[in-house]
Amino acid sequence: MAAEQAKVDPMHQFTIEPLFGTGHWEIAGYNIAFTNSALWMAIATLALLIFVWGGLKRELVPGRWQMAVEGFTGFIDNLLAANVGPAGKKYVPYIFSLFMFILFANMLGLLPLALFGVHPFTPTSHFTVTGFLAILSFTIVLAVGFWRHGFHFFSLFVPHGTPWWLMWLIPFIELVSFLVRPFSLALRLFVAMMAGHVLLEVLSSFVIGSANSGPLWGGIVGIPSFILMIAICALELLVAGIQAYVFALLTSLYLNDAENLH
Numbered sequence: 001m002a003a004e005q006a007k008v009d010p011m012h013q014f015t016i017e018p019l020f021g022t023g024h025w026e027i028a029g030y031n032i033a034f035t036n037s038a039l040w041m042a043i044a045t046l047a048l049l050i051f052v053w054g055g056l057k058r059e060l061v062p063g064r065w066q067m068a069v070e071g072f073t074g075f076i077d078n079l080l081a082a083n084v085g086p087a088g089k090k091y092v093p094y095i096f097s098l099f100m101f102i103l104f105a106n107m108l109g110l111l112p113l114a115l116f117g118v119h120p121f122t123p124t125s126h127f128t129v130t131g132f133l134a135i136l137s138f139t140i141v142l143a144v145g146f147w148r149h150g151f152h153f154f155s156l157f158v159p160h161g162t163p164w165w166l167m168w169l170i171p172f173i174e175l176v177s178f179l180v181r182p183f184s185l186a187l188r189l190f191v192a193m194m195a196g197h198v199l200l201e202v203l204s205s206f207v208i209g210s211a212n213s214g215p216l217w218g219g220i221v222g223i224p225s226f227i228l229m230i231a232i233c234a235l236e237l238l239v240a241g242i243q244a245y246v247f248a249l250l251t252s253l254y255l256n257d258a259e260n261l262h
Helices: 036-054 064-083 086-108 127-157 170-212 215-260
Strands: none
Touching: 036 064, 036 086, 064 086, 064 215, 086 127, 086 215, 127 170, 127 215, 170 215
16 A cells, blocks of 8 residues: 555656646636746746846955856856857847756756655746747747848858759758757757656656565665666756756857858
8 A cells, every 4th residue: 555655657747737726717718827837937037036136236356146147147158259259249138048047947846845845846847838938049030130131031041052953952951950940949958857857756766666665675676776866866957057058059059040141
């Protein structure tokens, strides 16, 4: 009986649930419930605002908080300078906000708050969230491209030096590749975060199941699984940062195409 109750569903952590009795809130037939996903996105946004606020003190001798904010800002500034050039300076606020929001959302979902009865939720483990961020970035890229170059922006789909006899094929391939960008951008972040959380849940089921099966199985299966869980948690912290960086990096590369038509 105890073993039955201890079973772990690795997909349950991704279930979106309405909170605060909002399950039946609707507008024009569309459910607008305030969900656990919305709550943790709000928490990530609040964490971002507090983080930025702490760096606005502009003290002559900066403290650690101010240095952290300035360090991340400089990191994004250098990223855009390297990939977009001088024109990338104006995108620093957006790329910084994008990078930090994804980083906070990823990190918050890894906090061991379950020890205190709070179950953290990772919004970036849902394709709808990463898809919205990708579409937002893609929309900005399109807006910048057409604003700066007009219909000449379509020359992006005809690489320099394309032979005339391939003009019927290369632009089509380039267009498809361009349109797939937001999908691949969203899918990469979604899969990375979801896979890590599923793996942790599976390992936790091994620990719980082996512990319920007795000391022998607890020692053979449970202890190694627990040690592996700790290693995976450390790896997930690294992945959370890398995925935020990759999302920001690819967005800056796409902005470079819009600005410079490379």
